[in-house]
Amino acid sequence: xxxxxxxxxxxxxxxxxxxxxxxxxxxxxxxxxxxxxxxxxxxxxxxxxxxxxxxxxxxxxxxxxxxxxxxxxxxxxxxxxxxxxxxxxxxxxxxxxxxxxxxxxxxxxxxxxxxxxxxxx
Ligand SMILES: [Zn+2]
Numbered sequence: 001x002x003x004x005x006x007x008x009x010x011x012x013x014x015x016x017x018x019x020x021x022x023x024x025x026x027x028x029x030x031x032x033x034x035x036x037x038x039x040x041x042x043x044x045x046x047x048x049x050x051x052x053x054x055x056x057x058x059x060x061x062x063x064x065x066x067x068x069x070x071x072x073x074x075x076x077x078x079x080x081x082x083x084x085x086x087x088x089x090x091x092x093x094x095x096x097x098x099x100x101x102x103x104x105x106x107x108x109x110x111x112x113x114x115x116x117x118x119x120x121x
Pocket of ligand 1: 070074
């Protein structure tokens with residue numbers, strides 16, 4: 001028995017296989033719950049419970065879509081610079097685009113790194 005099962009497939013985008021690690025499964029509904037039951041009732045009072053949950057789910061989806069877009073930016077720039085992308089995997093706290101090989105030029109590595117939009121924290 002293993003405690004670290006293989007990530008499961010979410011499909012392909014631009015031909016790049018997209019996976020989710022199992023650590024992502026509890027986090028997705030946790031974010032929705034935290035937003036629906038904590039953040040939104042405090043910051044935007046007066047909505048119904050159903051509205052809070054729909055907005056919580058939507059926010060959680062958009063959070064992971066933004067992680068995916070970030071990783072796709074790295075992956076598609078890597079492809080434009082002549083590197084293949086193995087896959088993209090979503091994890092509990094973010095994502096990872098695995099590239100096939102190393103960039104030949106430092107400028108390629110810079111471009112691949114810089115296209116991932118940064119979170120403002
Ligand atoms: Zn990045």
